[in-house]
Amino acid sequence: MVRMLGNISKLVARAGLGAVGVGALALLATPFAAGATTLHHSIAATSTVKCPAGTTATYDPPYGVPASLIGEDATTKRKNSGTPYSSVQCYNAAGKLVAYGNNAILYTYPSENLVPLGEKLYQQNCASCHGVNADGVLPKGTSGAFPDLGNLGPATINFWITTGRMPAADPKEIQASRKPPRLTDSQANAIAAYIDSLGPAVPGTPEVNVKGANLTSGQTLFALNCAACHTITGGGDALASNTYAPSLHVATVTQVAEAMRVGPGNMPVFSGNLTDQQVRDIAAYVTESIAKPTDIGGVGMGGLGPVAEGFIGLALGVGILMLVSFWVGERQ
Amino acid sequence: MTATAAPRTKRQKKQAQGPYGIVGSTVEALDERLGIAKGGRTFMDKIFPDHWSFMLGEIALYSFVVLLLTGVFLTLYFVPSQHLMKVPMNFPYKPLRGDTVSEAFYSTVNMSFNVRCGLLMRQMHHWACDIFVGAIVVHMARVFFTGAFRKPREANWLVGSTLLILAITNGFLGYSLPDDLVSGTGLRIADSIMLSVPVLGSYISFFAFGGTFPGDIVIARFFIIHVLLVPGIILALVGAHLGLLVRQKHTQFPGKGRTEGNVVGSPMFPVFIFKTQGFLFMTLGVTALLGALAQINPVWQFGQYYAAQISYAVQPDWYMGFLDGLLRIFPAWQWNAWGHTIPLEVTIPAVIFPGIVFNIAMAWPWIEQKFTKDKEIHHLLDRPRDVPHRTAFGVAFFSLLAILFIASSTDVLANFFHVSLNTVLIIMRVLTFAVPIIAYPVAYFICVELQAGGSIMGKRKIANVVTRTEEGEYVATPSAPRPGDAHVELDATPVPTFIVEGPAPESDEAELVDAEVDEGVRTASR
Numbered sequence: 088m089v090r091m092l093g094n095i096s097k098l099v100a101r102a103g104l105g106a107v108g109v110g111a112l113a114l115l116a117t118p119f120a121a122g123a124t125t126l127h128h129s130i131a132a133t134s135t136v137k138c139p140a141g142t143t144a145t146y147d148p149p150y151g152v153p154a155s156l157i158g159e160d161a162t163t164k165r166k167n168s169g170t171p172y173s174s175v176q177c178y179n180a181a182g183k184l185v186a187y188g189n190n191a192i193l194y195t196y197p198s199e200n201l202v203p204l205g206e207k208l209y210q211q212n213c214a215s216c217h218g219v220n221a222d223g224v225l226p227k228g229t230s231g232a233f234p235d236l237g238n239l240g241p242a243t244i245n246f247w248i249t250t251g252r253m254p255a256a257d258p259k260e261i262q263a264s265r266k267p268p269r270l271t272d273s274q275a276n277a278i279a280a281y282i283d284s285l286g287p288a289v290p291g292t293p294e295v296n297v298k299g300a301n302l303t304s305g306q307t308l309f310a311l312n313c314a315a316c317h318t319i320t321g322g323g324d325a326l327a328s329n330t331y332a333p334s335l336h337v338a339t340v341t342q343v344a345e346a347m348r349v350g351p352g353n354m355p356v357f358s359g360n361l362t363d364q365q366v367r368d369i370a371a372y373v374t375e376s377i378a379k380p381t382d383i384g385g386v387g388m389g390g391l392g393p394v395a396e397g398f399i400g401l402a403l404g405v406g407i408l409m410l411v412s413f414w415v416g417e418r419q
Numbered sequence: 420m421t422a423t424a425a426p427r428t429k430r431q432k433k434q435a436q437g438p439y440g441i442v443g444s445t446v447e448a449l450d451e452r453l454g455i456a457k458g459g460r461t462f463m464d465k466i467f468p469d470h471w472s473f474m475l476g477e478i479a480l481y482s483f484v485v486l487l488l489t490g491v492f493l494t495l496y497f498v499p500s501q502h503l504m505k506v507p508m509n510f511p512y513k514p515l516r517g518d519t520v521s522e523a524f525y526s527t528v529n530m531s532f533n534v535r536c537g538l539l540m541r542q543m544h545h546w547a548c549d550i551f552v553g554a555i556v557v558h559m560a561r562v563f564f565t566g567a568f569r570k571p572r573e574a575n576w577l578v579g580s581t582l583l584i585l586a587i588t589n590g591f592l593g594y595s596l597p598d599d600l601v602s603g604t605g606l607r608i609a610d611s612i613m614l615s616v617p618v619l620g621s622y623i624s625f626f627a628f629g630g631t632f633p634g635d636i637v638i639a640r641f642f643i644i645h646v647l648l649v650p651g652i653i654l655a656l657v658g659a660h661l662g663l664l665v666r667q668k669h670t671q672f673p674g675k676g677r678t679e680g681n682v683v684g685s686p687m688f689p690v691f692i693f694k695t696q697g698f699l700f701m702t703l704g705v706t707a708l709l710g711a712l713a714q715i716n717p718v719w720q721f722g723q724y725y726a727a728q729i730s731y732a733v734q735p736d737w738y739m740g741f742l743d744g745l746l747r748i749f750p751a752w753q754w755n756a757w758g759h760t761i762p763l764e765v766t767i768p769a770v771i772f773p774g775i776v777f778n779i780a781m782a783w784p785w786i787e788q789k790f791t792k793d794k795e796i797h798h799l800l801d802r803p804r805d806v807p808h809r810t811a812f813g814v815a816f817f818s819l820l821a822i823l824f825i826a827s828s829t830d831v832l833a834n835f836f837h838v839s840l841n842t843v844l845i846i847m848r849v850l851t852f853a854v855p856i857i858a859y860p861v862a863y864f865i866c867v868e869l870q871a872g873g874s875i876m877g878k879r880k881i882a883n884v885v886t887r888t889e890e891g892e893y894v895a896t897p898s899a900p901r902p903g904d905a906h907v908e909l910d911a912t913p914v915p916t917f918i919v920e921g922p923a924p925e926s927d928e929a930e931l932v933d934a935e936v937d938e939g940v941r942t943a944s945r
Binding site for chain 1: 731
């Protein structure tokens with residue numbers, strides 16, 4: 088009973104959040120609203136509720152998930168995770184979910200014509216671990232040793248391949264490291280098309296419209312959601328048991344948005360609690376302010392903070408002054 | 420001089436001022452009214468040993484001067500208030516435009532971006548602080564390892580140790596003022612440390628923050644403690660430190676002409692005063708260079724602090740590092756009894772351990788006396804090798820603090836060397852015990868080995884020539900000094916008398932009674 092009440096209250100809360108969102112959008116849709124954020128930056132409204140041209144809008148609270156993908160019990164599943172709880176969804180002619188009633192992010196899906204090419208590339212580069220059917224099952228070997236790629240959506244595939252993490256340098260590594268990508272972006276798209284053809288899923292590869300991004304909101308949201316692992320200067324740091332939060336200094340806008348929506352590796356999926364506008368703000372803050380920090384006042388210490396500063400202060404400051412005293416004093 | 424006609428020519432005017440010119444006549448005028456000659460003579464005749472290690476304390480003194488100068492500048496622009504305000508939309512740093520931040524944070528970022536020289540002053544202040552505490556530690560190490568704290572200088576050792584604690588405290592207070600994410604995290608840790616004190620914890624925390632953390636008063640409180648209270652006490656104690664130094668006179672290393680009964684070195688005037696002024700300018704220069712070329716604490720990149728936000732990889736300034744390090748590596752022990760929790764994982768590393776460290780440091784002169792039973796007065800310093808137990812203890816003590824300091828960057832080490840964080844943690848726990856235990860005997864036996872080499876105190880080092888005989892044996896023979904390289908120790912000569920009693924010499928070319936003022940080495944009896 089209590090649990091049921093809890094579920095109902097969750098549903099009401101989500102619906103309420105959506106309603107507040109729509110209301111706030113209507114109220115705050117003025118040009119100045121871009122900068123108007125409350126202390127807690129609860130809801131930042133930066134655009135009106137509009138679907139991109141050529142798409143149809145569905146108003147389907149409370150979930151921003153296509154009805155076809157929602158299970159009977161209406162819970163988040165593998166195939167529909169990574170979507171914001173938006174009350175507005177925009178579908179393109181092919182029936183793909185491409186936006187959530189805003190122009191901050193356009194989710195794109197690779198063309199079906201790429202599937203044959205994608206399959207070839209998949210078999211060459213990925214099948215040795217993920218299995219010939221992309222289900223993580225090898226002909227010989229332990230099932231489940233490598234991830235099942237089914238129902239992961241193009242954003243996931245695009246993220247892992249374009250950051251160079253896949254194909255992995257060492258498949259036994261606990262966490263695949265970023266490296267120069269082995270496959271090109273179009274090859275990554277082709278593989279994404281092939282995986283999508285096995286089982287359609289969201290989200291698509293996000294195309295982020297950073298033009299209207301609000302860096303101020305991005306900074307606050309970054310401090311609240313990302314800094315606890317990636318550090319406030321985005322340099323990344325070690326986590327428990329050989330895992331680590333990678334540096335964000337080289338990430339592209341698309342990769343930042345993908346990571347937030349799909350949660351690669353240890354990273355949580357940021358779906359329900361961040362709107363597309365907020366993801367856009369964070370992605371812009373990461374690629375503009377963190378990757379290119381305002382390092383006025385001399386040589387930046389690479390975001391290492393007081394460790395590097397203390398070293399410089401002792402080695403250069405105290406060290407040079409000790410040499411000076413050695414110079415002016417008697418030395419025996 | 421008898422009354423004559425008013426001086427007309429330049430030469431006559433000059434003569435009317437007496438043999439020491441305008442300076443002399445001014446000093447004389449002051450002496451007639453205030454009697455400064457006696458004190459002034461003591462001051463000018465104060466002998467400073469020339470060894471370079473005696474200048475280390477001056478680095479601390481002069482970086483404190485830099486702190487005062489730059490700090491006064493900062494108070495002109497810093498607003499110590501947690502009152503929230505909106506950042507103007509035309510602010511130079513984009514990610515802050517239109518944000519709601521505290522006035523403390525805004526004024527800090529504003530002085531970095533909009534005030535001429537503001538960022539330079541901020542950075543110089545922060546660098547000077549790092550140098551200040553570092554120089555105190557290095558100076559303290561010199562005093563410790565050479566035994567300069569022994570009777571009769573125990574009181575000055577206490578004053579010095581108190582200065583170190585005050586410097587660390589004030590550094591932490593100042594670090595907390597900008598109200599950015601990193602400093603707020605430090606405040607949160609300080610709050611947790613206060614709360615970890617059994618029974619009194621919550622009262623202490625409520626007293627410090629004027630209610631629950633973070634409250635809206637703590638920055639204003641820390642500000643006045645940081646700019647007025649602690650610097651005032653530091654200034655007074657620096658005065659006491661130097662006053663005791665003048666009263667008790669300097670220690671000195673043993674050497675030719677140096678006894679327990681004298682001090683050999685340069686007098687304040689005319690040698691040391693210019694040396695030390697030069698040193699002041701060198702300190703200013705190094706701080707200014709660091710402030711201009713090396714970024715420190717870019718708070719705009721961290722953003723305003725909210726109690727709900729946290730950044731990973733936050734460390735305190737280096738002098739708090741050993742505390743942070745022990746907090747990180749301490750096992751998660753808790754004691755629950757009678758409905759109360761005592762978080763031993765915080766109480767022990769952050770309250771009890773620093774208490775022990777500073778108590779041992781302050782009580783060291785008496786601890787050592789207990790072991791050596793040495794109640795004698797000492798003015799001649801020890802060479803560290805000649806007191807192997809003290810040296811070994813000091814090395815072990817510093818190595819413990821150094822390991823804990825390194826432990827404050829476990830995450831950075833793990834990330835940099837691609838090692839598991841858990842492994843680093845365990846390694847650090849082992850090293851905390853292993854390194855001091857190994858360091859003590861190693862330092863001890865190195866000292867004993869060095870003692871066997873004999874003393875070359877007061878002599879210049881000469882090369883050992885190693886030759887191989889036909890049988891294959893290696894023989895080391897000390898080489899003869901190269902021509903012109905033979906060291907000549909200057910004979911100690913008495914302090915010159917600058918103030919001449921009786922009628923002043925008439926002539927312009929009147930020389931000081933004792934010539935050779937510039938030669939350097941002087942001696943004074945105690």
